[in-house]
Amino acid sequence: MPKRLLLVDPIPTHRIRLKAVLRAAQYDITSVDRIACVSGAIAASPVDLILLNTSGTDPAQAMSRLTKATGPSGVPVLCRDDEAGPLRRMQALATGACDMVATRVPETLLLARLRGILRDAEAIGELERRRVAAASFGFREQAARFGTVGRIVCVTLGSPSLALQEDLRSVSHTMTGLTRDELLRDEGIRSTPDAVLLEVGAEAADQLDAVLPEIRARSHLRDASVIVIHPMGAHDLAVRALNLGASEIAEVGSSGLELGHRIETMLSRKRVRDSLRRSTEESFRLATTDPLTGLFNRRYAEVYLSDALLRAKETGRPLTVMMVDIDHFKSVNDTYGHASGDAVLLAVASRIRDNLRAMDLVSRHGGEEFLVILPDIAGHESELAAERLRDSISSVPILLPDGTPLTATISIGVAVSQASWLQSESSKASSSVDYAAAEHQAGSLMDELISCADAALYAAKNGGRNRVSISRRAASAA
Template identity: 30%
Template sequence: MSGKLLVVDHVAANRATMHMRLSGAFYDVLQACDLQEARQHLSGDRPDMVLIDSKMPDEDPLRFCRALRASPKTAHLPVLLLSGKDDRGYRIRALKAGADDVLVRPVENGILLPRLRSLMRRNEFSQDSLVPRDTAQALGMADAQSEFQARASVLIATQDTATATTWQRILREKAPYDFSAQILDDALRSVTQSPAPDVFVIMPDAAQPDVSLRLIAEIRARSATRHSSVLVVLNSATRALHGDALDLGAQDVMKGGFDGEEMALRISKLVQQKRLSDRLRDTLKHGLQAAVTDPLTGLFNRRYAMTHLARIAEQAAVKGGRYAVMMADLDRFKDVNDQFGHTAGDAVLVGTARRLRQALRPVDLLARMGGEEFLIAMPNVSAHTAQGFANEMCSLMRQTPVEVPGMNLGIPITMSVGVAMGGNHNLDRSIDALMQSADRALYSAKSNGRDQVVMS
């Protein structure tokens, strides 16, 4: 199925007709004869979208919409209202109540189905992204929303400068956003420029409809603008572009030409959705980063290190090169914690990570394996080169005490390193075997007096 839709209508014939049309488009269709039954479906069946008749006898659908928006579980659920007439006043009230749009019966499939697909795409992204967001909150990783948010930017693209300028002037009085204007050709040429606007408002030119459609396609194809929202404004001459605009990636369409109040409402909704999706992506990005990095030093953790080390081994096997695996351990680190405290110990670990990162090449892997132990993997090196790098790292630690911020304290520290070589004649050795060899070499370095490098 393409998704689960809930149709709410007190007229059985209307429900049956809509069920037939939507089932033919491979949607799973639920039906409710009143809004109370609709609530039961929402709590149990969890539909992906709701289509509601604008005149329900048991309750005002606009009040129902406001209740959906007020609940965290349904705040982002797409809602379409179906009306028997094109009533601007009702459409404005519906948008203010939280409806995504009002469609006028009879709704052509060329308008209904693209609108459903557009809303379903938005809903699927929100639902997929809510999982990592909830996980992050449960783990205490979710950041508080910043008190400061830059003003949203809106680019108006029309066929002539006068129209765009007029819209810009009117909208500035109705919405607190930064509006700019371009003609369609200029917007198409500059679509890759950064920073991208939060919302594009596009009015197609009836004489050259392909320009606006291509602009929508380019917005969706370019990484700089992929996450910008798109509102397309149609009139009687361009109404046939409705379905194509939505299927190419527009999030919203106005069918009756320019209306300042309605456009401001639709732009505000798109800005809110854009900011939500940006937060969800940031949460996902931060969650993935937290999963592979050590929170204290910022180095990769064991989970990432083992996967990356396996890739280094695979590349060495393909290219016939050699690589080094090093286990490095700070000497007498327990004494640092006992004598100066754990805050000083953390500062030593952070300072060690910084020094090692500066000494290594960009292609080398550096990870904290736990405690005061670090893993270093160096692709495409000989044993002699690897030993030289290891000696240099020991020298860096030995020469200068690690400064402890806020304590006016420099703590002397040394490091021992065990090195094992992989690749070439050692292709049959597993990653685990190499790490065990490096561990044994590290143990020898510790046993032989510390502050030295031992080759396996």
């Protein structure tokens, strides 16, 4: 499903032009002409990001009014301004905006900045949802440590800027200067850095294409955030940096205060991600995974699905559930032994996992059954995804421990929850359902959705196996 963006701009021609650009990039767009209309627009259709035009106003005051209108939603904000200079950028950043760009900025840079902000928000949101699921088991991770001194390595590609070097003196983190080769060598760095600051001169722009991918390929740098400092007005270079995975960008003409703020914000986001990642690794390993396949177990998947249904109800986005069963699995155990049965389970689990998106979830539901959860998928897309999974199993034989090739097949039952299906009579009757009631309702909807997928799986098996069956009940409610 496309991300939903809200344009807040008093100028009709701006809204028309931006709508055309963003819709061409496959975003779902809503627009209003003033901040006073934001709360109503969000209530009608939750959004993933707000584009706010602050031209002709005080950016800090505009952000303050917007924060009051959105409440504690945490929706990221990208400001657009006719005079997006260092002072106005800093005013926007200091009051909660993710960034400020000029209204005349090239479309490619605007889109690259949008992608980066949305990617950060999605990653943090997904990690937070998994943390909440872990917390339901009684696990608690240590809070992220804020205000700690970060380790930053600075690398210059091309001629260094003396003004930038002076501005960086005010940054309250450990700054170590390295050459490009020292950065990419393990032995060139005594401890894993938290961030890499790349200053890229106009004459060295081509080097960026080689250095950024190499940073992500090095184990000692893979989790480091990267901020690219580029010459003023070098929009093409900024776009390339963001598209190659830079966490943040800034112009050489930025003030020391702005650079410090961007670096601190970038490191804060990294500390949160690191903390949640550690929590995930430690808490989930034993409590939420199946020891044979390494997939999530049934208990975790049901907690996750219940939470996903609550989110789907809030956003109006669909969610697909698949029940997958290995055909004639008992005969594999009876004919070849349980070791061979385990090999088949492992191979099927691996192929299912490899054919899903990063945001999808697969669990071992029990025995030879798997539960697959696909957010933002519905209709023909869900059928195509199921057929892809089915083909991935049957198209290549599985090698058993003794080297015997075995062609396995699976049957799949698919059920789709659309917004109308999620809206039960109780939720329609009341707009103020408490959390406990909403959680109970999500549990009931989860049971019903799994039941629909299970019934479709039963139909697939009765229809001859090695096939996909779509639940008519879920589809008819869409």
